[in-house]
Amino acid sequence: xxxxxxxxxxxxxxxxxxxxxxxxxxxxxxxxxxxxxxxxxxxxxxxxxxxxxxxxxxxxxxxxxxxxxxxxxxxxxxxxxxxxxxxxxxxxxxxxxxxxxxxxxxxxxxxxxxxxxxxxxxxxxxxxxxxxxxxxxxxxxxxxxxxxxxxxxxxxxxxxxxxxxxxxxx
Amino acid sequence: xxxxxxxxxxxxxxxxxxxxxxxxxxxxxxxxxxxxxxxxxxxxxxxxxxxxxxxxxxxxxxxxxxxxxxxxxxxxxxxxxxxxxxxxxxxxxxxxxxxxxxxxxxxxxxxxxxxxxxxxxxxxxxxxxxxxxxxxxxxxxxxxxxxxxxxxxxxxxxxxxxxxxxxxxxxxxxxxxxxxxxxxxxxxxxxxxxxxxxxxx
Numbered sequence: 001x002x003x004x005x006x007x008x009x010x011x012x013x014x015x016x017x018x019x020x021x022x023x024x025x026x027x028x029x030x031x032x033x034x035x036x037x038x039x040x041x042x043x044x045x046x047x048x049x050x051x052x053x054x055x056x057x058x059x060x061x062x063x064x065x066x067x068x069x070x071x072x073x074x075x076x077x078x079x080x081x082x083x084x085x086x087x088x089x090x091x092x093x094x095x096x097x098x099x100x101x102x103x104x105x106x107x108x109x110x111x112x113x114x115x116x117x118x119x120x121x122x123x124x125x126x127x128x129x130x131x132x133x134x135x136x137x138x139x140x141x142x143x144x145x146x147x148x149x150x151x152x153x154x155x156x157x158x159x160x161x162x163x164x165x166x167x168x169x170x
Numbered sequence: 171x172x173x174x175x176x177x178x179x180x181x182x183x184x185x186x187x188x189x190x191x192x193x194x195x196x197x198x199x200x201x202x203x204x205x206x207x208x209x210x211x212x213x214x215x216x217x218x219x220x221x222x223x224x225x226x227x228x229x230x231x232x233x234x235x236x237x238x239x240x241x242x243x244x245x246x247x248x249x250x251x252x253x254x255x256x257x258x259x260x261x262x263x264x265x266x267x268x269x270x271x272x273x274x275x276x277x278x279x280x281x282x283x284x285x286x287x288x289x290x291x292x293x294x295x296x297x298x299x300x301x302x303x304x305x306x307x308x309x310x311x312x313x314x315x316x317x318x319x320x321x322x323x324x325x326x327x328x329x330x331x332x333x334x335x336x337x338x339x340x341x342x343x344x345x346x347x348x349x350x351x352x353x354x355x356x357x358x359x360x361x362x363x364x365x366x367x368x369x370x371x
Contacts, residue, residue: 037217166235
């Protein structure tokens, strides 16, 4: 390897050399140590990607509000999360049941009747929203979960493509 | 083949390129395992892109989920490894900027990127920076402009064969004959060349 020559200007336009690559490796190692990616992150992302073949609209998380509330097992969080996609806003409130499962109450805006799926690590739960756009999952296993609002069908008040949220931790 | 390309970049370019291209093809046909391998391979790059922009770990994770889901509808336009890494990196940065701009009003500025610098947080990260050369390098990186710190952090995680594509997508100029050093690496090397504690092996 050629050490940098302090007498010479180090040109930005030269091709990368071995020292550059070594520096990049060292920078990578340092950030890997100082701010490691959560080890299970790729696994959580894989979970949210098994929706192939659907015409999907991705809803972004746009607001989250955590509030400690008194619950059976001490202080628990009641969370309100809002997701926005091009056609739909999905707002959910997550509370913890006495048995440790989660209760999810949701609202769709604009209000409409849709079929809604809750994918969890264990199985898929389904619910339907009413004309006011309200839906509820009374008992959801804690852990990773993802909401899928199914395409509206003719005859129902809603229409439009599937809308999926990012995976979230209940 | 370009002789001026460093051996480390040239080596494995073909193998990895072929493997990634076939993973993309399989993923496009609905193969979840292929998609999973792509996710495993490229999520570390995207994590550091999102974190370099200044997102909290939670926001970074949300952004990554969104970006990977959006990739599903773009797979038809992506045919090789370099295009894949480049698209993911630039889309992640754009999405991270969007989220960060919204958060900035609520979060004290500048607590993020180099908060982990040993100088600024004595003790907490000292164990991490075990190697003396790394400490010197870390300090030098900390003297670069914020934009250079961000860029170097991002491109350092690009798979080497895709380095040029990722660097170009993120706005580092790339020469006609392959990846060039660029302003930020040149500046870093100049800083190190003047540091008596720095001795490249």
